[in-house]
Amino acid sequence: xxxxxxxxxxxxxxxxxxxxxxxxxxxxxxxxxxxxxxxxxxxxxxxxxxxxxxxxxxxxxxxxxxxxxxxxxxxxxxxxxxxxxxxxxxxxxxxxxxxxxxxxxxxxxxxxxxxxxxxxxxxxxxxxxxxxxxxxxxxxxxxxxxxxxxxxxxxxxxxxxxxxxxxxxxxxxxxxxxxxxxxxxxxxxxxxxxxxxxxxxxxxxxxxxxxxxxxxxxxxxxxxxxxxxxxxxxxxxxxxxxxxxxxxxxxxxxxxxxxxxxxxxxxxxxxxxxxxxxxxxxxxxxxxxxxxxxxxxxxxxxxxxxxxxxxxxxxxxxxxxxxxxxxxxxxxxxxxxxxxxxxxxxxxxxxxxxxxxxxxxxxxxxxxxxxxxxxxxxxxxxxxxxxxxxxxxxxxxxxxxxxxxxxxxxxxxxxxxxxxxxxxxxxxxxxxxxxxxxxxxxxxxxxxxxxxxxxxxxxxxxxxxxxxxxxxxxxxxxxxxxxxxxxxxxxxxxxxxxxxxxxxxxxxxxxxxxxxxxxxxxxxxxxxxxxxxxxxxxxxxxxxxxxxxxxxxxxxxxxxxxxxxxxxxxxxxxxxxxxxxxxxxxxxxxxxxxxxxx
Ligand SMILES: Cc1cc2nc3c(=O)[nH]c(=O)nc-3n(C[C@H](O)[C@H](O)[C@H](O)COP(=O)(O)OP(=O)(O)OC[C@H]3O[C@@H](n4cnc5c(N)ncnc54)[C@H](O)[C@@H]3O)c2cc1C
Numbered sequence: 364x365x366x367x368x369x370x371x372x373x374x375x376x377x378x379x380x381x382x383x384x385x386x387x388x389x390x391x392x393x394x395x396x397x398x399x400x401x402x403x404x405x406x407x408x409x410x411x412x413x414x415x416x417x418x419x420x421x422x423x424x425x426x427x428x429x430x431x432x433x434x435x436x437x438x439x440x441x442x443x444x445x446x447x448x449x450x451x452x453x454x455x456x457x458x459x460x461x462x463x464x465x466x467x468x469x470x471x472x473x474x475x476x477x478x479x480x481x482x483x484x485x486x487x488x489x490x491x492x493x494x495x496x497x498x499x500x501x502x503x504x505x506x507x508x509x510x511x512x513x514x515x516x517x518x519x520x521x522x523x524x525x526x527x528x529x530x531x532x533x534x535x536x537x538x539x540x541x542x543x544x545x546x547x548x549x550x551x552x553x554x555x556x557x558x559x560x561x562x563x564x565x566x567x568x569x570x571x572x573x574x575x576x577x578x579x580x581x582x583x584x585x586x587x588x589x590x591x592x593x594x595x596x597x598x599x600x601x602x603x604x605x606x607x608x609x610x611x612x613x614x615x616x617x618x619x620x621x622x623x624x625x626x627x628x629x630x631x632x633x634x635x636x637x638x639x640x641x642x643x644x645x646x647x648x649x650x651x652x653x654x655x656x657x658x659x660x661x662x663x664x665x666x667x668x669x670x671x672x673x674x675x676x677x678x679x680x681x682x683x684x685x686x687x688x689x690x691x692x693x694x695x696x697x698x699x700x701x702x703x704x705x706x707x708x709x710x711x712x713x714x715x716x717x718x719x720x721x722x723x724x725x726x727x728x729x730x731x732x733x734x735x736x737x738x739x740x741x742x743x744x745x746x747x748x749x750x751x752x753x754x755x756x757x758x759x760x761x762x763x764x765x766x767x768x769x770x771x772x773x774x775x776x777x778x779x780x781x782x783x784x785x786x787x788x789x790x791x792x793x794x795x796x797x798x799x800x801x802x803x804x805x806x807x808x809x810x811x812x813x814x815x816x817x818x819x820x821x822x823x824x825x826x827x828x829x830x831x832x833x834x835x836x837x838x839x840x841x842x843x844x845x846x847x848x849x850x851x852x853x854x855x856x857x858x859x860x861x862x863x864x865x866x867x868x869x870x871x872x873x874x875x876x877x878x879x880x881x882x883x884x885x886x887x888x889x890x891x892x893x894x895x896x897x898x899x900x901x902x903x904x905x906x907x908x909x910x911x912x913x914x915x916x917x918x919x920x921x922x923x924x925x926x927x928x929x930x931x932x933x934x935x936x937x938x939x940x941x942x943x944x945x946x947x948x949x950x951x952x953x954x955x956x957x958x959x960x961x
Contacts, residue, residue, distance in 0.1 A: 374697050376717040377783055379865060380829050381797050383822075386876040389869070390458065390692030392684060393877060393960075402455075403462025406441050410466050414473055421473065421594040422757075424586075429594055430510065430554045433476055437507020441467065442481040446489055450501035456698060457632065457691035464633050465640025471761035472594025474637050479550040480504070483630045484511025487559045487571060490715065491614045491622050496573060500557060512555035513630075514546035514574075514600050515623050521548075522774050525569060525620055529562040529602060533609070540564070540572065540612070542580070542605040548768075552583045552598035560602070561619050568617035572607050580605030591760030625715045628722045630769045632690065635725030638733040638765050639683050645733075645758045646676045647953040649740040652753070654949055656745075663743070664949050667938070672739045673948050674941025678893035679732045680954055683725065685869035685891075690721040720782045723775040724862045730765035730772060737762040773855075780836070780857040781848060798837030801830040805925045817935060818878070818888055821871045821895040824932045825864055828902055831929035832860040835909055838922060842913045856909040863898040870894050882961045886947060889940045890958070896940075899932040906930070 372378050373388045413435060414421070420428055436442055444460050446452020453459075468474030485504045488496055488511075503509045520526035529544025542562050549558070558574045558581070574581060584599030614622050650673060653664035663669050697717055741748035741755035748755045766772045787794030814820065835857055839847050847853065870891035877884045906926045914922050948957050 377720045386872045389872040391873045392688045399459045406463045406466035434507040443505030446505040451505040456695035461636045464636035468637030468640040469644045472592040475595045483513035509556040511557045512551040514560040518547045531562040531564045540607045542602040546600040549600045553596035569619040570616045571613035571619040571622045573611040628719045631722040631726035635729030638729035642733045642736040643954045645740040649743045670945035674944040676736045678890045681890035682866040682870040682894040685873040686866045689869045733762045776855045776858040780854045798833045801833040825868045827929045853909045856905045867895040896935045903930045
């Protein structure tokens with residue numbers, strides 16, 4: 364291991380829970396450069412002009428169409444964003460990638476074809492490949508001459524990925540590993556030329572291999588019949604005495620799990636961005652329909668319950684977007700320090716591992732916000748929503764998988780608090796000291812609410828919510844000690860609080876940063892406040908669940924009292940806020956226009 368430098372606090376993953384962040388340090392999408400906007404706009408035009416006109420044919424898997432459009436996207440530079448320039452990519456960072464992921468994911472099946480190629484397929488070679496591997500594969504992967512896939516899951520091992528059975532044995536001549544096994548659910552399997560396959564050397568040491576489809580012993584199974592993502596290919600990849608040259612070991616023998624999980628961190632981040640793009644598209648469709656559809660002699664957009672839905676959809680998207688750009692910029696800034704965390708021959712950037720918690724948070728939040736938005740968009744369309752005539756039916760089907768792949772939301776919910784505990788055990792975060800300080804504070808703090816400035820009040824309550832979650836961590840640690848990992852329901856509560864705090868704070872910091880800078884700062888504030896107002900109530904309910912499991916009698920009363928005190932919040936008139944957001948949406952027509960400077 365190389366020695367790790369200490370990064371500034373605001374560039375340390377998970378640190379947001381322990382400090383108050385200065386809004387000036389948070390990147391917002393309003394700061395995107397002209398080039399970054401141009402890249403997203405190229406992707407948008409490509410989707411509108413080249414992809415959506417073929418929607419029907421793509422959904423019916425017209426032979427050769429998806430790979431052809433994939434190559435067109437790659438030739439526009441949309442799929443090699445993170446590949447360094449010397450290997451034929453654009454060498455851009457996470458901030459630049461969000462807009463492209465959003466646009467391509469408007470058709471989720473096509474988005475997953477492109478995303479699996481450029482993220483989890485090409486990423487392992489970009490970040491973990493040696494010089495020869497990068498030179499051989501990346502200049503052909505970046506422009507889409509080759510398509511990549513990532514092969515971790517098996518029929519018997521999904522969440523428990525390291526329970527894989529696929530085996531690799533070095534041949535007698537020591538020239539090739541011989542792989543046997545079957546990888547399941549592999550996105551792009553039908554079309555991919557390069558598979559990053561995880562297998563156990565001698566049945567023990569998890570190792571990553573670059574496997575070409577033309578290697579002897581490599582084949583694919585039949586196409587899975589899926590609920591959604593109809594446009595994409597999902598098959599088994601079958602390895603029967605597959606011959607993989609030794610130079611195609613990626614990283615080191617026995618270090619494959621490290622590659623597999625760090626690449627999933629990146630995949631989770633991109634999934635969050637893609638889910639946001641799909642959600643924005645569904646919101647635009649819902650706004651349009653609500654404005655056109657007349658019932659009782661008026662557009663349904665004029666009804667309070669429809670305005671509630673539109674306002675709520677926009678507020679959740681806003682919080683997700685704020686969290687995504689905040690994290691993307693942090694990852695880019697850490698990457699720019701050039702610091703390597705692991706001394707594999709090529710090394711990879713600490714950014715991938717540092718923000719694993721934040722990547723899981725945007726994955727869980729993004730997938731669940733998209734599920735909510737798709738369902739509400741369908742509901743706004745009434746009976747028509749249940750037909751294929753409008754996009755919410757497809758959107759609902761396509762949204763569902765996001766809670767399952769890249770680590771199910773259950774697995775990610777377990778990961779978030781255990782990641783914090785692990786980092787605390789390594790001395791990277793002072794979790795237990797912070798928990799004790801929060802307990803002392805909670806005893807004495809009369810916690811007056813701030814009045815007269817709703818955003819400042821929201822920031823204040825989020826600060827106390829951080830203490831509440833630290834108190835819960837402390838209580839859980841005291842009660843269960845190391846056995847806390849078996850208390851999944853408590854871990855999920857901790858996770859839900861962390862996610863709500865992260866998204867809510869990101870939204871508030873963005874709105875605070877824009878105050879006085881954007882003529883539309885009021886809309887930003889409305890969106891952030893709706894999210895925080897609702898999340899405070901959610902957090903208190905969730906905290907009560909955990910406390911009731913951890914304490915009894917007087918202890919229970921004391922802990923419930925502390926949680927109530929820490930999460931005290933005078934409810935805002937969110938009816939008025941949502942109405943205002945919905946009215947503006949009706950005027951401007953879409954989410955990007957809703958938050959644009961007037
Ligand atoms: C369309 C599609 C595309 C995919 N693409 C790829 C790909 O390109 N490459 C790839 O490698 N994989 C891919 N996958 C596989 C995907 O990552 C797995 O399906 C996922 O990780 C879940 O594994 P599983 O299906 O075996 O479910 P299981 O692991 O069997 O989980 C079943 C249920 O049990 C829960 N569960 C499991 N373990 C625990 C636990 N410890 N505690 C609490 N709850 C638990 C899960 O959350 C889930 O609700 C894809 C899957 C699909 C459907």
